[in-house]
């Protein structure tokens with residue numbers, strides 16, 4: 395449940411609290427964070443839930459420092475380039491839009507007003523589905539504040555400075571480093587350096603043919619130290635945004 399590195403009082407972890415506790419904590423905060431992950435190939439060396447795992451750990455660390463409701467993660471997300479690889483189980487943008495719309499609307503009905511949709515997966519269709527939902531919600535629900543983000547979006551520059559590999563991305567140096575720091579027992583050796591060879595701007599079938607190993611970057615440059623820096627950056631950013639969403643007028 396709560397990792398050693400993500401020590402938390404677990405007070406506001408939605409899946410663990412009672413009806414009475416929910417009511418009581420609502421007097422203390424109107425902010426809820428919905429995490430989003432994927433079940434997606436991450437090369438031969440990282441587990442399918444890498445995106446979900448990383449964002450949950452960062453959020454648990456933030457939950458030790460700020461009061462907010464932390465919702466259970468949505469494990470499934472929209473995967474495009476990896477969708478044909480073994481293990482990836484993707485949903486459509488339509489499903490993600492509908493699901494995130496329902497989750498926020500229902501939480502609003504229960505009294506929550508500040509919403510952060512935080513994704514461990516930075517895929518463009520995945521993020522645009524969440525952002526489209528936020529556009530509709532902000533028109534529909536009176537008095538809400540809503541932010542949609544992925545660390546690879548808001549911290550793109552800072553995170554790419556940690557990695558030595560230029561254009562490092564999916565299952566590459568950075569994600570491998572973070573997993574080495576958070577859960578080295580889940581890292582099975584290293585996949586070789588690789589980059590997708592999809593003939594852009596074409597959309598192609600059988601994506602595995604153009605990207606057999608499913609790695610984008612160089613996992614061999616990964617270290618737990620780089621992972622620690624990345625997790626600290628992500629956690630600090632989440633805390634900064636929590637403070638801003640609570641103060642925003």
Ligand SMILES: [Zn+2]
Pocket residue numbers: 436444445514515564565569
């Ligand atoms: Zn990932």
